[in-house]
Amino acid sequence: MPRQRAGAHGPELPATAWAVLGLLSFGTELSGYDLKKWADNSLRFFYWSPASSQIYAELRRLEDRGYTQSRVAASDGLRPKRLYRVTPAGRAALRDWVRHGDYEPTVLKHPTVLRVWLGHLGDAKTLRRAVEAHRDAANEELTAAQHAHDNAPRTWPYPVAVTQWAVRHAQAEVELADALLADLDRIDRRARSGAQRTTGTKITTTTAKTTTR
Amino acid sequence: MPRQRAGAHGPELPATAWAVLGLLSFGTELSGYDLKKWADNSLRFFYWSPASSQIYAELRRLEDRGYTQSRVAASDGLRPKRLYRVTPAGRAALRDWVRHGDYEPTVLKHPTVLRVWLGHLGDAKTLRRAVEAHRDAANEELTAAQHAHDNAPRTWPYPVAVTQWAVRHAQAEVELADALLADLDRIDRRARSGAQRTTGTKITTTTAKTTTR
DNA sequence: TTGCCCATGTAATTTGTTACATGATTTA
């Protein structure tokens, strides 16, 4: 006999679908376009941001499942938009996922660290620049997260806690990048002192762009 | 006229392909199976780990591009395996990506935080458990990263720096989870004290599983 | 009046996962 999946109610949906449905669970009626914007402003801090085309696809699927309902709002003069809202069935399914969904591991893809890992094929200068670019991006994330946190309505305590998490996460990312930069400098210094007479290694002390100065 | 992509040498490959090629760039000849194991032991700390089937697919693509070469090693008695190594062209292309590849943003998908974000649909107990499960997983990551760091050969300074980064990253993840747990408790406490006479809210003080005790 | 933002999507493609097939070897 076929084994039953743990807590199988309907066919399982990926976390991304719950994320989209979740955006609708705060009560407001939203269009696909709105959803994309909200995803960019909140979701993306802890669960990336799907392309608009994917959001539309998810909305279609959610409507097929009966988890959302849509109506066309022809706001006078303006081009009509399709507004989605969550149905009772959708709310129940989402609630069930939040409460009883299986643990899913975090997915992390960090191209900058991948580059550093392959540092034996790079040079100190471009490697440093790559990490600096990442640190700058993390710093911008930090400001954006701080902004999101400040503007989060206090009526929703969980999103407030999550934006706080996002702020701390961005801070950690910046610190991690700085520590990595320090390690890169150490590697560079050791290479410089150790490769005094190695073939093809021209030592130009002027190139050094040290932080400790 | 068609605009040229920044630094277009061949058709651009995704970071994942460079990750697989990168595993081969440390000198050893590896089979697809070996590659999967190495990915699980090193790559996965900063750049997830592709399924074996995807590794085989990437290897085929890399060989099509002329970036890898393979031979069948029929180690007597044992089932023959196909061993891959990087070609000079592959090394050059990888080197070029490390040095001049465009900045790619980090991808983060954090289902646990997503759950917390939707906390208004959950209950304090299961929410707490979900975050605790994540913290435990992060703690295991920490031990694994520490192990990887301790066992990393000192001849490769960059992987050493990266495993160090992975250790610090896992530590940060644990701390982030603990801070989030504290915030969840605060929310729970506020809800308990504020909902004294709300309809349908039965207050059972015995259910409380407080950390500060 | 040209070009950009709003808004809604479709089509094609790529990326990645799950499930399965196969056969040999090692371990319980």
Next chain:
DNA sequence: TAAATCATGTAACAAATTACATGGGCAA
């Protein structure tokens, strides 16, 4: 001798991205 593990994959599917189409309003 049953099972797990090694090793190499294929097939089918799902998830996600890129590129494109469309048309209206609005600002330069």
